[in-house]
Amino acid sequence: MVSAPLIEKLKKTAGGYPDQRSALLPALDMVQRENGNHLSKEDIAAVAGLLGVTLGKAYGVASYYTLYNTAKVGRYHIQVDTNIPATLMGGQAILTHCEDMLGIRAGETTPDGLFTLSEVEDLGSCGTCPVIQVNDVYYENMTIEKTDALLESLKKGILPEARNESHFGSECKVLLKNRGDISNRSIVQYRKRGGYAGLEKAKALKPVEILDAVKHAIVRGRGGAGFPAGMKWGFLPQDNAAPVYLICNADEGEPGTFKDRQIMEYDPHLLVEGIAIAARAINAKKAFIYIRGEFRWIAGILEDAIHEARTAGLLDVLDIIVHRGQGSYECGEETALIESLEGKRGCPRLKPPFPALKGLYGCPTIVNNVETLACLPYIMEHGPEAFKKIGVVGNAGPKLFGVSGHVNKPGVFEYPLGTPLKTILQAAGGVKGNLKAVIVGGLSTPILTAAEAETLNMDYDACLKAGTMLGSGGIIVMNDTVAMPPIALRTIKFYAHESCGQCTPCREGSVAVESLIEKLLSGCGETADIDRILHLCDTIIGSTLCPTGDAFAMPIRAMVRKFLAEFETLVTANP
Amino acid sequence: MKVTINGKEYEARQGQTVLQAARDNGVYIPSLCYHPKTGPAGKCRVCIVEIEGARGLQTSCTVPVKEGMIINTESENVRKAQRLVVDLLLSSGRHDCLACEQNGACELQDAAYRLGIERPTFTLAPKEQTDNSAEFVFREHAKCIQCGRCIAGCNATVVNEVLDFGFRGHDTKVICDDDVPMGSSTCVQCGECVQLCPTGAIVDKLPRGKARTWQLEKVETVCPYCGVGCRQELHVDRAANRIVRISGVEDSPVNEGMLCVKGRYAFDFVQSPERLTAPLIREDGGTFRKASWDEALTLVASRFGDVVKKHGPDAVAGLASAKVTNEENFLFQKFMRTRIITNNIDHCARL
Numbered sequence: 001m002v003s004a005p006l007i008e009k010l011k012k013t014a015g016g017y018p019d020q021r022s023a024l025l026p027a028l029d030m031v032q033r034e035n036g037n038h039l040s041k042e043d044i045a046a047v048a049g050l051l052g053v054t055l056g057k058a059y060g061v062a063s064y065y066t067l068y069n070t071a072k073v074g075r076y077h078i079q080v081d082t083n084i085p086a087t088l089m090g091g092q093a094i095l096t097h098c099e100d101m102l103g104i105r106a107g108e109t110t111p112d113g114l115f116t117l118s119e120v121e122d123l124g125s126c127g128t129c130p131v132i133q134v135n136d137v138y139y140e141n142m143t144i145e146k147t148d149a150l151l152e153s154l155k156k157g158i159l160p161e162a163r164n165e166s167h168f169g170s171e172c173k174v175l176l177k178n179r180g181d182i183s184n185r186s187i188v189q190y191r192k193r194g195g196y197a198g199l200e201k202a203k204a205l206k207p208v209e210i211l212d213a214v215k216h217a218i219v220r221g222r223g224g225a226g227f228p229a230g231m232k233w234g235f236l237p238q239d240n241a242a243p244v245y246l247i248c249n250a251d252e253g254e255p256g257t258f259k260d261r262q263i264m265e266y267d268p269h270l271l272v273e274g275i276a277i278a279a280r281a282i283n284a285k286k287a288f289i290y291i292r293g294e295f296r297w298i299a300g301i302l303e304d305a306i307h308e309a310r311t312a313g314l315l316d317v318l319d320i321i322v323h324r325g326q327g328s329y330e331c332g333e334e335t336a337l338i339e340s341l342e343g344k345r346g347c348p349r350l351k352p353p354f355p356a357l358k359g360l361y362g363c364p365t366i367v368n369n370v371e372t373l374a375c376l377p378y379i380m381e382h383g384p385e386a387f388k389k390i391g392v393v394g395n396a397g398p399k400l401f402g403v404s405g406h407v408n409k410p411g412v413f414e415y416p417l418g419t420p421l422k423t424i425l426q427a428a429g430g431v432k433g434n435l436k437a438v439i440v441g442g443l444s445t446p447i448l449t450a451a452e453a454e455t456l457n458m459d460y461d462a463c464l465k466a467g468t469m470l471g472s473g474g475i476i477v478m479n480d481t482v483a484m485p486p487i488a489l490r491t492i493k494f495y496a497h498e499s500c501g502q503c504t505p506c507r508e509g510s511v512a513v514e515s516l517i518e519k520l521l522s523g524c525g526e527t528a529d530i531d532r533i534l535h536l537c538d539t540i541i542g543s544t545l546c547p548t549g550d551a552f553a554m555p556i557r558a559m560v561r562k563f564l565a566e567f568e569t570l571v572t573a574n575p
Numbered sequence: 576m577k578v579t580i581n582g583k584e585y586e587a588r589q590g591q592t593v594l595q596a597a598r599d600n601g602v603y604i605p606s607l608c609y610h611p612k613t614g615p616a617g618k619c620r621v622c623i624v625e626i627e628g629a630r631g632l633q634t635s636c637t638v639p640v641k642e643g644m645i646i647n648t649e650s651e652n653v654r655k656a657q658r659l660v661v662d663l664l665l666s667s668g669r670h671d672c673l674a675c676e677q678n679g680a681c682e683l684q685d686a687a688y689r690l691g692i693e694r695p696t697f698t699l700a701p702k703e704q705t706d707n708s709a710e711f712v713f714r715e716h717a718k719c720i721q722c723g724r725c726i727a728g729c730n731a732t733v734v735n736e737v738l739d740f741g742f743r744g745h746d747t748k749v750i751c752d753d754d755v756p757m758g759s760s761t762c763v764q765c766g767e768c769v770q771l772c773p774t775g776a777i778v779d780k781l782p783r784g785k786a787r788t789w790q791l792e793k794v795e796t797v798c799p800y801c802g803v804g805c806r807q808e809l810h811v812d813r814a815a816n817r818i819v820r821i822s823g824v825e826d827s828p829v830n831e832g833m834l835c836v837k838g839r840y841a842f843d844f845v846q847s848p849e850r851l852t853a854p855l856i857r858e859d860g861g862t863f864r865k866a867s868w869d870e871a872l873t874l875v876a877s878r879f880g881d882v883v884k885k886h887g888p889d890a891v892a893g894l895a896s897a898k899v900t901n902e903e904n905f906l907f908q909k910f911m912r913t914r915i916i917t918n919n920i921d922h923c924a925r926l
Contacts, residue, residue: 041753054730055761056739059753063741328743345740350617350637501721501740501747503618508663511745512697532696539659542631545617 002046006034010050016321018243018286019361021053024061024343025326028068029293037135038072053343064345064500066120066327067293074109074116076154078102079133082119083255084443085126085404085476087490090143094130095119097144101151114155121329121494122255122443123294126404126474127411128166136296140164167411168262169427172390172398174378175371176414178267185301187308190269196314198377202277210281214376217384218396223249223332223369224442224471226460233282233366235356242363246284248275249337250291250370253329254442255494256474259400260370262412264291264298267374268305272320274373276309277380279318282366286319290337293324329498333546334367335359336500347500348546371400392418395459399470403428405477406435417459417470424458424475433479437562441471443491444551446558468558484563485570488556489517495552503545509536510552520570530567533560576642581649593635593646594622604648605657605686607664607720607773609636612831613727619720621660621686624648632656654690661686666697667745668774669717675775679788682773683720699745708758711780711840712769714749719776721747725768733833737762749776766839770823770832781840782820786812791819798838802897802924805830805838818842883915892919 014020048058106119125131128140170176178184215230335349359365395417408429496510537557587596606622627645706714729738741750751760791810806827823832854871855863
């Protein structure tokens with residue numbers, strides 16, 4: 001049921017967007033929250049009517065995003081991340097333990113309606129795995145004992161306060177300079193430490209001067225593609241009458257990646273300042289932060305920071321809306337993100353046209369990653385030359401590296417681009433046991449063997465030369481206790497789950513690969529199945545509508561090719 | 576402009592896509608999600624080709640032609656990619672052609688035939704799921720390839736806004752409203768989705784199992800119902816002298832293939848035994864008796880004459896029908912004005 005006060009709230013939310021249909025995702029979320037974490041067909045219809053979208057569209061959205069519960073869930077929704085970093089760090093054992101303790105399987109609800117247990121994909125908590133999300137709360141660094149205590153508390157009706165800590169380190173002191181002290185979240189503290197000096201300088205410059213500085217600094221996009229931000233801005237049409245939108249991509253979902261949340265959670269004003277600088281450069285009056293819905297508390301921190309900055313008169317005419325995603329990896333792709341922000345399913349658009357020409361509501365739009373935008377205050381304050389002094393030629397600036405898996409101190413570490421992988425792994429406390437393989441740029445980049453990773457430097461070009469990609473800088477470390485076929489299976493299960501379903505090679509290719517690896521692991525496989533996997537991967541690469549096809553075909557191909565013997569053993573062991 | 580396809584030079588027009596140029600020149604490129612009416616979608620990825628100078632493979636439905644463009648639709652890489660897509664589509668559904676309505680008129684079947692795919696490599700088909708709830712449209716999810724043509728047609732062409740995509744990934748399916756059976760949805764059964772479906776996923780319900788596509792003779796005509804004048808194609812079983820189904824004519828500027836529920840489905844009157852085949856004259860007792868046209872027309876003419884004589888010509892009015900042709904309508908008003916001598920003439924399309 002949608003109550004009268006909620007209708008007013010929904011209308012107010014819808015009024016904040018240039019097109020009220022953009023409020024579909026937040027509206028469905030708000031209605032679900034008012035109705036015991038359940039989204040009924042009646043409520044979907046009510047929201048559709050209120051926002052003027054068709055019933056099919058609204059239900060299409062409700063059934064697309066994983067955070068909507070179209071089936072009833074228990075009072076406590078226990079969500080256990082079992083993606084690759086979590087699996088390496090004990091997530092599967094936690095899930096099994098929860099199943100045993102609750103007497104239900106993943107996907108089921110206890111008869112008393114108290115618990116629903118779900119196995120979920122990456123929660124952006126890779127350095128602090130195993131992680132359990134209960135309703136909106138993250139419980140990180142979980143052990144069997146901590147899980148028992150958590151379940152006991154929940155049975156008593158108490159959702160305990162989460163005390164989450166993680167390792168971090170900063171060599172550059174640009175992006176994580178304020179990490180460590182929670183009081184730095186406040187604008188007073190941020191300004192005391194020199195914050196908003198970059199924005200002040202930017203305000204004294206003409207937009208084109210900011211653009212030139214960012215172009216000169218060569219800030220390669222930190223979301224994964226590594227495309228220079230200044231060049232992207234340069235694609236905006238000149239003499240354009242339509243509004244220009246700025247979107248900050250905070251939909252951090254690439255497994256192995258948990259870097260943007262370090263900035264947003266601990267230094268939100270750094271991002272707000274970066275957004276204000278970028279908005280000035282591209283003449284945007286409206287900016288959006290599209291943040292994954294699971295980071296609910298972080299979205300709140302950002303909203304507080306924006307409020308503070310606005311109250312302090314720092315934002316001038318700029319309006320920043322924090323928009324929560326609702327559970328879809330695909331929305332990290334910039335055109336899928338734009339679709340989602342327009343209140344639609346997270347299906348990528350055909351390119352061209354690129355968002356700079358035709359993006360949100362068909363208007364020129366720039367989408368930049370959190371970390372990219374967080375580099376801007378430094379560039380404004382110290383100049384592009386200072387930025388370029390950090391890192392190596394063509395790969396300038398600081399980079400956040402998230403290290404997860406088999407290391408002693410998983411966490412996020414800020415190093416100049418071009419830093420040896422070894423140095424970063426040492427910062428993360430060194431590898432636990434013997435290094436077998438490492439994924440250096442998030443799960444969608446090709447895996448490297450220990451030998452290949454030995455002398456790798458962590459920048460865009462060096463990684464490309466080594467046959468992989470720097471991606472988001474999410475480093476997943478595997479020691480020699482790891483068997484590769486199950487890792488490949490869990491990897492492809494993730495992509496099959498997250499495929500938007502729009503184009504054939506991704507939608508069906510992912511499940512085809514999954515079925516073949518499953519067949520091999522079940523002992524029924526044949527050698528031809530390995531060839532089929534490789535054929536699928538080879539053919540899918542470059543043939544999908546968006547990069548997601550490559551995102552699973554490249555890593556799976558690398559896992560199979562580089563650890564072929566392990567896959568072949570599955571056949572020969574069962575002739 | 577000139578483009579080269581598979582080593583041969585062809586004429587192409589500015590603004591055309593590679594696929595359109597190839598089709599116009601009789602070069603077959605398999606394609607499933609593209610339909611001239613719903614436009615390029617780039618979803619099925621089967622129309623993939625090689626274009627010299629472009630990185631990787633390109634979908635021919637989305638790339639505009641350029642002067643001197645060199646296109647290859649048959650290279651090994653292209654064939655490999657096309658085959659994989661069609662194989663995956665065949666693998667992910669229950670594409671059993673034997674009893675399928677679309678056998679012989681199926682674009683997926685054509686693609687499989689041209690690419691030489693006898694049977695699918697994988698077994699990824701969903702459970703059988705049919706929707707027989709609607710009056711005229713039958714849906715079979717396992718034959719759906721998620722091309723989105725029906726959805727584009729429903730939302731952008733006829734703007735009935737019933738169909739959409741629900742769920743995601745491999746579970747993606749076409750839903751009616753909030754995933755209810757079509758018969759319980761707001762669908763008005765215009766059948767545009769049937770018209771656009773490239774496979775047997777959405778078909779006309781009534782003719783199922785009545786005739787194979789190749790046994791039917793197509794006869795073009797104008798819809799007899801209203802004044803719009805939609806062009807339609809009757810699919811006629813000559814041997815049984817029956818209309819089996821009706822589809823819209825895509826290149827008709829009037830309706831662009833669209834029809835309404837009456838135009839597409841309400842043709843049973845043609846073969847109805849209750850249909851009048853001769854004039855009937857009501858006897859004094861109220862019963863009807865068959866009469867010849869001469870007798871009937873003479874009777875009508877004399878009765879009209881009586882009324883005009885007694886009450887004047889304005890005591891008579893004529894209401895013309897949209898079911899007849901313009902010429903017949905013209906004659907009717909002429910008759911009313913010059914023979915009856917009244918301007919009391921109107922037309923049902925005005926009501």
